[in-house]
Amino acid sequence: MTLAEKAYDALRRDIVGGTLKPGAPLRMAQLSDRYGMGFSPLREALNRLQAERLVTSVALKGFSVAPLSMEEMWDATNTRILIESRALRLSIEQGGDEWEAGIVGSLHALLLQAARGTATEEDARALETRHHAFHWALLSACGSGWLMEFFQRLYVESERYRHPILAPRAGTPARDVPRDIQAEHEALAKATLARDADLACALLADHYRRTAQRLDSLMAPAAAE
């Protein structure tokens, strides 16, 4: 693995995880120090991330972490529902045994990790990985590279919004609306495996809209601070 790839992974993780705050300028000297490498691999990583809209850049003024906004969060949510509904329908039409096995397996792994909790940073990362794997498995039989690419893009984007909520500030109650996310995942998997496309898509859309709603209500007071 080249240094540029390491830089890409590290920057991506730190941006998505919120270590590098939205809007923060990314100074080359700083990054070189932080990640222990020269400018070249860093600039390559930053250019890739810019194309993915995780960082912005202005010529001769450098890079900065792409900002977040509630409008954009809703846009991403709605676009996600459009993309994933189509991909889910296609998967339900075309998916075979292997696809089903992937769903069942990744759901099981997700539930195990969810039961284990997210006490440590490592557990939280594992949960995130398995959550992604489950949603990926649902769509994996859609046969469309473009739908999968857009799914990945929007998944990462939504992860940026989700993260600060999953690790709530001290004193802030973690849950305002009672909600069993893993039950939603189970219901979604069940409808999908039963090849009930309408129900599965409705559950998927609900799943995302509820998350968005929750983020919205959690951010509204924060904005008023």
Place this chain on the structure above:
Amino acid sequence: MTLAEKAYDALRRDIVGGTLKPGAPLRMAQLSDRYGMGFSPLREALNRLQAERLVTSVALKGFSVAPLSMEEMWDATNTRILIESRALRLSIEQGGDEWEAGIVGSLHALLLQAARGTATEEDARALETRHHAFHWALLSACGSGWLMEFFQRLYVESERYRHPILAPRAGTPARDVPRDIQAEHEALAKATLARDADLACALLADHYRRTAQRLDSLMAPAAAE
């Protein structure tokens, strides 16, 4: 404008325009020679293009122009229809006077250039620019940054497939099926301005499917060579 941006534009143009053939390896020394700059700005441009899937890369083996395939062309076409149908519906719902003016204006400019023909390379480029501007204008009131981004991505992709057809090899007849593309654009604009979303989306889907069909039948014999 920095050299890296110039490199990005030049490479993009040459890849989309087919000067750099799909699958062709992109050697740094060669590119440095061709575009008259050092490795650094070229690598930055290549990394951005890689994130946009216009070039592929393997660590320590370098970059190459992303390959094309008919499967991918159909995938892009179908995904395009999904994305743009949604964006068009949203625009029809929300678009105001400025949006309408943009459509009328860009259509007019497109028709003028189409009447002028594509004899010179410059005319062909102008037609492509105005074609893009027209399709962009149709969707521009959708209010979704993500839909617009995906539209742009897929537009560029489809341009790669369209280009070799627009500049047909000597001896190959340019049109196998009679078709008046500009009439399709006019009908599409008319339905859109009449706020008839169902009709507009149907026309849009037809427009893309016909292009895809034509590309498919033009490439099938080419593949048999």
Place this chain on the structure above:
DNA sequence: AAATCCAAGATTTTCGAAAATCTGTATTGC
């Protein structure tokens, strides 16, 4: 004869310094 190993050349990747540009501050001119 086939497979393996090694060296030379080609190529990519990374670094460190130089060039170009921006930003903020102090100075000049009106």
Place this chain on the structure above:
DNA sequence: GCAATACAGATTTTCGAAAATCTTGGATTT
């Protein structure tokens, strides 16, 4: 006093060479 200008420091961008890695061809071994 205020705007415009010039300078110094900070920062980004680019280059050219060095380091690391891959590829190719032939020599050696089994």
